[in-house]
Amino acid sequence: MPIEFGPEYVRRLAPYQAGKPISEVAREFGLDEAGIVKLASNENPLGMPESARKAMLAAVSDIGRYPDANGFVLKKAISAKYDVPEDWITLGNGSNDILELAAHAFVQPHESVVYSEYSFAVYALATQGVGARAIVVPSVHYGHDLGAMARAIESDTRLIFIANPNNPTGTFVPAAEIEKFLVAVPPEVVVVLDEAYNEYLAPQLQYESVAWVRQYPNLLVSRTMSKAYGLAGLRVGFAIAQPGLTDLLNRIRQPFNVNSLAQAAAVAALNDKQFLHESAQMNAAGYVQLTEAFDAMGIEYVPSFGNFVLMRAGNDDAAGSRVNLALLKLGVIVRPVSNYGLPQWLRISIGLPEENTAFLNALKKALAE
Ligand SMILES: Cc1ncc(COP(=O)(O)O)c(C=O)c1O
Incomplete structure (x- = not known):
């Protein structure tokens, strides 16, 4: 019998499942990193504010x-x-x-x-x-x-x-x-x-x-x-x-x-109110873009107040992982949520308008498979 270290409650922990990094998906599916769209970790699609970049670089010394x-x-x-x-x-x-x-x-x-x-x-x-x-x-x-x-x-x-x-x-x-x-x-x-x-x-x-x-x-x-x-x-x-x-x-x-x-x-x-304002505006527009498309495609979603939307990928418990895999092959990373007890759903972070469009195009193909 191998020695078991630590308390039982730590051994039973299932590690946090993070969104797949772009580099990993590129390696796994033989894709070009530049063409991959990541809408998996509720990040800000505008990246970091310029004000913060400047302050950070000044602190490097x-x-x-x-x-x-x-x-x-x-x-x-x-x-x-x-x-x-x-x-x-x-x-x-x-x-x-x-x-x-x-x-x-x-x-x-x-x-x-x-x-x-x-x-x-x-x-x-x-x-x-x-x-x-x-x-x-x-x-x-x-x-x-x-x-x-x-x-x-x-x-x-x-x-x-x-x-x-x-x-x-x-x-x-x-x-x-x-x-x-x-x-x-x-x-x-x-x-x-x-x-x-x-x-x-x-x-x-x-x-x-x-x-x-x-x-x-x-x-x-x-x-x-x-x-x-x-x-x-x-x-x-x-x-x-x-x-x-x-x-x-x-x-x-x-x-x-x-x-x-x-x-x-x-x-x-x-203190960068302008960046915060732009981020919220872009998110609100992206939410409309995604949910109008979901409505048109007859896809169920949970109305969201964050920078992401939970959408139903299908009515069977393999739907989330099936559609997720099809999306990955098309270079789009979203978040499966079966670890939350939601195997029929996927969580989509709201991206830039062109990222949302790329996701929606890929989703149409993935659902048609
Ligand atoms: C509800 C909620 N709380 C906290 C966090 C933790 O985020 P961070 O550690 O980056 O502040 C997240 C990240 O996804 C979240 O969704």
């Missing part, structure tokens, strides 16, 4: 030194933008880091964590990674059922994850429902409100989650620079919460979890 462990300048910028004290902010190596830190800081093995069916895959990983028990609440119309989630809380529940909008389904819970939920949750249970796609919400749907942070000491709002800010490769996210939570996250955070180039670029991107 100092790369022989460690980054600022406290992220002084970046925290100042976040503090000014959201009108919160700097000691309410935790920086993360992407917001994924924040989600992991929350599980490690607030949950012990065998305690429980509540999240929704079809919600972001990292919630399950973070829960299992600390040996906690997952309470997965059935979704309603592919979205969060906050009433059922409040009722699912048990005496050993320490943490709740909510994605708003949710990935991979794109669903959105209106502000009034979240507020009702926050009132219902016991004050000793931590709520992580993961707003990775917040910047894509139409102005009439935007809400002041930071105002709730002032009111609820058990609320942590998580944000990322990976989506609308166009910095996915640099890995920057942050949490806003009162010091009772923030202090604990910062005790277990790696001191240099956000590197110098990332900090410099993030400061510039945070």
